Amino acid sequence: MNFILRILIIGISTYYISSSLPWWSIIFIPFLLGLIFEDNYISHFLSGFIGVTISWIFLLLSIEYQSESILSLKVIEILKINSTNTLIIITALIGGIVxxxxxxxxxxxxxxxxxxxxxxxxxxx
Structure with a gap:
């Protein structure tokens, strides 16, 4: 139960925090939940990873459709990536690991x- 609760808290808070604060502000909520909930390391790693990765995928897709892929296409040209989906997945994985x-x-x-x-x-x- 704590695992699912942590995923929901991290995911929802990350979605709203990331839209107004810098990207590195995602570290505060999982850090506090790591202090509060007592569980094993794998459970904490997975809850932080899954919560932020899913949250950032939704956030990046909403930004992608609102801006009509203007920024994503420029970043793809600089990084020489195949598609915007690859860029979104790589970005979400980096946020999940952090x-x-x-x-x-x-x-x-x-x-x-x-x-x-x-x-x-x-x-x-």
Whole structure:
């Protein structure tokens, strides 16, 4: 349940944050969720990656259709990429990786300060 909740929170907040703030502002929400939710590293990596990747695909497609591909065509010429879809996928994957690493960083930071329970060693002589 935490996994799906994190994906939804990251995805929705990224969609609205990315339209008004710089692209690197996507790191704040996954970082905070990494601090709040206790789970394993793979779960945090995937929730950050999936949430931002899907959110950025929707955001980039809406920008693409509003601007009639003017900016995308110029970027494609500079980077020598085949199509706008490839550009959108590459951009979304970069955002997903950045967000996933941010979520893992939040989890790692809280694990440094979290006290681990001692394993009890029962010995019967």
């Amino acid at each position: 967000s996933a690493l941010s979520s893992i960083t939040g989890l790692s930071l809280i694990n440094i300060f979290r006290k681990k329970k001692d394993k009890r060693n029962y010995r019967f002589n």
